[in-house]
Amino acid sequence: MTYTPHAPISVSGLNHWFGEGEARKQAIFDVNFEIEKGSLTVLMGPSGSGKTTLLTLMGCLRDVQKGQLALLGHELHSADETMKIMLRRRLGFIFQAHNLHESLTATQNVLMGLQVHQNGVKATVDGAQQEKAARHMLSILGLEDRSDYLPAHLSGGQKQRVAIARALVSSPDIIFADEPTAALDKDTGLTVVKLLKELGEKRGITTVMVTHDNRILQLADRILTMDEGHLIEEAVPA
Amino acid sequence: MTRFLTWVLGRLPIGWLQLTHNKGRFAAALAGVAFANVLVFVQLGMMGALTGSTLQPYELFDADILISASDAKSLTEGGNVARVHMLQALTVPEVASAAPVYIAKVDWRVQKDQIAGLQLVGLPIEAIDFMAPVLRPQFLQLALPDTALVDRKTRGGTEEFFNSLSPETPAVFEMNNRQIKLIGTLQIGAGFSADGNLVMSDQSVLRLSPSRSSGAPDHILLKVKEGTSIERAVELLKQVLPTDTLKIRSFAKAAADEQAYQTSEKPVGIIFGFGTIIGVLVGIVIVYQVLSTDVADHLKEYATFKAMGFSEGFFLSIIFEEAMVLAVLGFFPGVFAAMGIYKMLALKSGLPVGLTLARALIVFLGTLAACALSGTIATRRLAHADPADLF
Numbered sequence: 001m002t003y004t005p006h007a008p009i010s011v012s013g014l015n016h017w018f019g020e021g022e023a024r025k026q027a028i029f030d031v032n033f034e035i036e037k038g039s040l041t042v043l044m045g046p047s048g049s050g051k052t053t054l055l056t057l058m059g060c061l062r063d064v065q066k067g068q069l070a071l072l073g074h075e076l077h078s079a080d081e082t083m084k085i086m087l088r089r090r091l092g093f094i095f096q097a098h099n100l101h102e103s104l105t106a107t108q109n110v111l112m113g114l115q116v117h118q119n120g121v122k123a124t125v126d127g128a129q130q131e132k133a134a135r136h137m138l139s140i141l142g143l144e145d146r147s148d149y150l151p152a153h154l155s156g157g158q159k160q161r162v163a164i165a166r167a168l169v170s171s172p173d174i175i176f177a178d179e180p181t182a183a184l185d186k187d188t189g190l191t192v193v194k195l196l197k198e199l200g201e202k203r204g205i206t207t208v209m210v211t212h213d214n215r216i217l218q219l220a221d222r223i224l225t226m227d228e229g230h231l232i233e234e235a236v237p238a
Numbered sequence: 239m240t241r242f243l244t245w246v247l248g249r250l251p252i253g254w255l256q257l258t259h260n261k262g263r264f265a266a267a268l269a270g271v272a273f274a275n276v277l278v279f280v281q282l283g284m285m286g287a288l289t290g291s292t293l294q295p296y297e298l299f300d301a302d303i304l305i306s307a308s309d310a311k312s313l314t315e316g317g318n319v320a321r322v323h324m325l326q327a328l329t330v331p332e333v334a335s336a337a338p339v340y341i342a343k344v345d346w347r348v349q350k351d352q353i354a355g356l357q358l359v360g361l362p363i364e365a366i367d368f369m370a371p372v373l374r375p376q377f378l379q380l381a382l383p384d385t386a387l388v389d390r391k392t393r394g395g396t397e398e399f400f401n402s403l404s405p406e407t408p409a410v411f412e413m414n415n416r417q418i419k420l421i422g423t424l425q426i427g428a429g430f431s432a433d434g435n436l437v438m439s440d441q442s443v444l445r446l447s448p449s450r451s452s453g454a455p456d457h458i459l460l461k462v463k464e465g466t467s468i469e470r471a472v473e474l475l476k477q478v479l480p481t482d483t484l485k486i487r488s489f490a491k492a493a494a495d496e497q498a499y500q501t502s503e504k505p506v507g508i509i510f511g512f513g514t515i516i517g518v519l520v521g522i523v524i525v526y527q528v529l530s531t532d533v534a535d536h537l538k539e540y541a542t543f544k545a546m547g548f549s550e551g552f553f554l555s556i557i558f559e560e561a562m563v564l565a566v567l568g569f570f571p572g573v574f575a576a577m578g579i580y581k582m583l584a585l586k587s588g589l590p591v592g593l594t595l596a597r598a599l600i601v602f603l604g605t606l607a608a609c610a611l612s613g614t615i616a617t618r619r620l621a622h623a624d625p626a627d628l629f
Contacts, residue, residue, distance in 0.1 A: 061545060061626040089547035095628050099542040101252070103259030108250055115249050116547045127244060178628075 007070070008174055008206045009035040009058055014067035016053055027053045029229045030067070035222070040197050040207045042217060045226035051210050052178065054226065058208065059091060059176045060084040072173055089116055092167030092205075094177035094196075098159045100151040106162045107147045110134035113169040137165040141195060157188035164192065168199055175200065177209040181216065193219055243559075249552075253559030256532060267528040271568025271605070272575065274521030278601055279576030281513035283583065283591045288507055290590035291429030292500045296493045298359060298426065298437065299339075300370050301459035302468045303475065304492040306485045310457070311503075312496045314341055314357065314431065318454035319484065326478055327460055332471040334463040337365030338455030340443045344413050344436065348394040354433035356392065360443030361459075368459050373437075376422045379405055380439045384416060384446075390423040392434025393588045414446050428588035430506055459489075521608045525564055529557060529616035537623045545625035553620050561613035565605045572605075573598055 016028035028050050035041050043051040056062045057069060057076075064077045071087055079087070092113070100109045111134045138147045141161040151159050160180060167175050177196070181189030193209075193216050200207045209216070217223060217237055225233040243251035257264050295313050305323060310316025324336045340360035348354040361368060361377075369377045376387050385408070390400040400423045403409055408419035426435045444452055462471045468488045475486045487495065501507035533540070540553060577593055584591045 056626045059545065085547050085549055087547075088545060091547075093542070093545050093628075095542070097538075097628075099538055099628060101536075101539045101542075103255045104250070104252070108255070111250060112543065113546065116543075 007034045008037050008072060009033075009208070010068075010070040011058075012068040014054075014057070014064070014069055016050075016057060016062070016065055027229050028057070031229075031231045033224060033231060033234065035206060035208060037206055038201065038204045039221040040200060040209065040219060041222045041224060042220040043208065043210045043224050043226065044212070044217075048228075049226040050229040051226045055176055055178060055208065055210055058174075059093065060087050089170075090173045092170070092172035092175040094160075094163050094167050094175065094180045096179040096182050098151075098163040098183075100159055100162055100166075102151055105148050105150055106138055106143060106154065106158075106165075107131065107134050109151070109162055110137055110165045110169050113166040117170060134165070134169055137169045138162070140199070141165050156183045157185070157192065160184055160188075160192055161195070164196055168196075168203070168205070171203050172205060174206045174208065177207065177211075179211055179213075180209065181211065181213050186215070189213060190215055247555070247559065251559060253556045254563055256536060256556075257560055257563055263528075267524070267564055268568045268571065270524035270528065271521060271564050271609070272570075272572035274517055274524055274608075275569055275572025275601060275605060276575045276579065277517030277520055278514055278604065279572065279593070279597075280579055280583075281510050281517055282597055282601065283576070283580050283593070284589075285501060285507070285510040285514065286594070286597065287583075287587075287589040287591045288430060288500055288510065289497050291427060292497050293493055294426050294429065294590070295357065295359070295435065296489070296496075298370055298373065298424075298435075299361075299368055299459060299489070300461075301337075301368055301489045302462045303333075303460040303472060304487055304489050305458040305460065305475070305479070306456075306487075306492070308481075308483050308485050310485055311499045313457065314343075316456075318456060319458055321453045321455060321458075323479055323484060324455075324458045327458065327475055330471065330474045330478055332462050332466045332474055334461045335365075335367065336461075337362055337368045337459045338440065338452075339457045339459055340440050340447075340450065341456040342443060342447050342450070343432070344446065346388075346392075346411060346413060346434075346436070348392060348433075352394040354392050354394050356389070356434050356436045357429075357432040358436045358438065358443060358446070360438045360440040362440045365459075367461065373424055376424060377437070379421055380437070380442065382419075382421075383439075384442050385419045385421045385438070386442065387422045387424045387437045388420045389426045389428075389434035389436065391425055391427045391588055393428050394433065416446055418442075418446070427590055430500075430589075433588070518604065518608055521605065522612050525561060525609045525612035526615055528564065529560055529613055530619050532560060533557065533616055533619040534622075537619075538628065540620060540623035541625045541628050544623055545628060550620075553623075554617055557613045557617050557620075558610060561609035562606065565609035569602050569605050573601070 012032050014028055014031040017024050017026050019025055045051045057064060060076060069076045072090060074087060111130055114130045135147050138144060141164060143158060143161055146154060146158055181192060184192060197219050220237055223235045224231060240251055243254050305319055307317035307319055321338055324338060327333050328336050342358040344356050344358050346354050346356050363381045366374050366377055403420050403422055405421045408421045410417055410419050424437060428434050444450055462468055472486055472488055479486060580591045580593055
C-alpha cells in the first residue's frame with residue numbers, strides 16, 4: 001500500500017509494544033492502511049486484537065514507536081507534545097463510557113469542545129455565541145429540552161448524544177469513537193450512529209469507530225478487521 | 239457566581255462548578271479552611287495581645303532615652319541602676335533632664351476572694367514631664383503620701399468601683415502593711431505578667447518597699463534638648479557611662495527590644511509563634527486533602543480534557559481556581575468566628591485582643607498563599623490522568 005501522508009490518516013509499517021524487558025509484548029504488527037476524508041471506517045476484531053491500541057495511536061494519545069503514522073498531514077513519530085496537543089484539538093473523541101463532566105450541564109459539557117480552541121486565553125468568540133452553538137448542536141441531536149440538565153439526570157442514550165455533540169461541536173477533521181453504542185439499547189445505538197454518519201457526511205468529518213456491533217456495519221464505508229495485532233482484512237460493505 | 243467567574247476567567251469556571259457540585263463536601267472544605275483561619279487568628283491575636291500588653295507600660299512615659307542595667311530585658315526584669323549614673327548622664331550637654339523610675343510588684347485584694355498582682359510604677363512628682371501628657375493632671379494628685387492611681391482595666395475590678403474613686407472619695411487598702419489610698423484611675427491594661435498597674439510617686443513606692451533604696455532605681459529616663467538627635471545623645475552617653483554594666487538605648491528601641499524579647503525569647507511568645515505555624519500547616523493540609531481528593535475523583539474528566547487537547551496550563555488553572563475559591567470563601571467565616579473569639583478573650587482575660595485591618599489582610603494573603611501552595615502540591619496527581627486509559 002502506498003503511504004500518503006496527506007490523507008487524513010495514513011499508516012505504514014506500524015508496530016507497537018507494551019512493557020519492558022522480558023514482559024515486553026507486541027500489540028501491533030506491521031499494520032498498513034489509509035483512511036479517506038469524510039468516510040466512516042469501522043475497526044473490528046475480538047478483545048485484545050489491538051484495535052483500541054491502534055485507535056489511541058491514531059488519536060495522538062500514545063507515542064508511535066516504530067513505523068509511520070501521519071495524521072492530518074503530520075508525521076506523529078517526530079511530533080513533539082505541543083504538536084500533538086494542537087492535532088488533538090482537530091479531533092473529536094467519543095468514549096464508550098461517554099466521560100461527561102458530572103458537575104457540568106449538557107450545554108456546558110458541549111461548550112468544552114469549543115473552549116479547547118481558546119488555548120487558555122480569553123474567548124475571542126463571544127461567550128454567548130459559543131453557548132448558542134452548543135445549544136444548537138444539542139438540538140440537532142434532539143436534546144434541546146435537556147440542555148440544562150446535569151449528566152446524572154440524563155439517560156444513557158442522552159448522555160452518549162451529549163458526548164457526540166461535544167465531539168462534533170467544533171467541527172473536527174476526524175472523530176475517533178470507541179464502542180459508542182455499547183451502553184445503549186439496539187434502537188438508540190443505531191440512531192446514534194446514523195446521526196453520527198449523517199452529521200459527518202454533512203460536515204466532511206472522517207470517522208473511525210471501534211465496535212463489536214454488527215448492526216452498524218451496514219452504515220460503514222469500510223471495515224478493517226484486526227486479530228492478534230495484525231490487520232487481517234479490509235472490506236467494503238455491499 | 240458562575241456567570242461572574244466565567245467573565246473573570248474567560249472560560250467555564252470548572253473548579254467552582256466541581257467544588258459546588260457536592261454541596262456537603264464543599265461545606266466541609268470551607269469549614270476546614272475557616273477552622274485553620276480561626277487557629278491562625280487566635281494565635282496571632284494572642285501574639286498581638288502579648289506585644290500590645292508589652293508596650294502598654296511604655297505608654298505611661300514621655301521620654302527619649304532609657305538607661306537600664308545591662309541584664310535588663312524588660313521593664314520588670316533585670317538589675318538596678320545606680321542613681322549616680324543619672325547625674326553623670328546630666329553632664330552630657332545634649333541631655334535636658336532625667337528621672338529615676340522605680341518598678342515593683344504588689345498584691346491587691348481587688349475583691350473579697352480575688353487578689354490581683356499589680357505592676358507598681360513610681361516616678362518623682364517633680365518629674366511630671368516624664369509622664370505621658372494625658373496622665374499628668376492625675377499624676378500631680380500623687381504628691382500626697384501613700385496615694386495611688388489604679389489601672390481601671392485591672393482584672394477583677396468593677397466599673398462601678400473605679401468610677402467611685404476620687405481624691406475626695408478614695409478607697410483605702412492595705413498593701414505590704416501600709417494603708418494605700420486609691421484616689422483615681424488611669425487606663426493601661428492587664429498583661430501576661432500583671433493583672434493591672436498602679437502608679438505612685440517615687441517616695442510612696444519606696445515607703446511601700448522598705449528594702450528598696452532610692453539610690454538604685456530600676457531605670458533612668460532621659461529627655462534630650464530640643465533639636466538634638468536622640469541617636470547622637472545615646473552615642474555621647476555611651477562615652478560617659480559604663481557600657482559594660484548599663485544598657486543605653488532610645489526609649490523607642492527599648493520598647494522594640496522588649497517586644498522582640500517577649501515574642502521570640504519568652505516561652506509564651508514562642509508558643510504563640512509555633513501555634514501560628516501549626517495553624518498554617520493545618521490549613522495547607524486541609525486544602526491539599528480537599529484538592530487532591532477532588533483531582534483523584536475527576537481523573538477521568540481531566541483525562542478526557544487532555545484527550546480533547548487542553549494543555550497543562552488549563553488543568554493548573556482549574557486547581558488554582560479551586561484553591562482561590564476555598565481561600566476566599568473559607569476566609570470570611572473564619573474572620574467572623576475569630577472576631578467573636580477575640581471579643582470573648584478580651585472580656586475574660588482583660589488582654590488587648592482585637593482584630594486589626596492589617597492582621598486580617600495578612601491572614602487573608604497568607605490563606606491565598608497557603609491554598610496556592612496546596613494547589614501546587616495537588617497538581618502532581620494530574621500526572622495520573624492518562625487519556626489513553628480512557629479507551
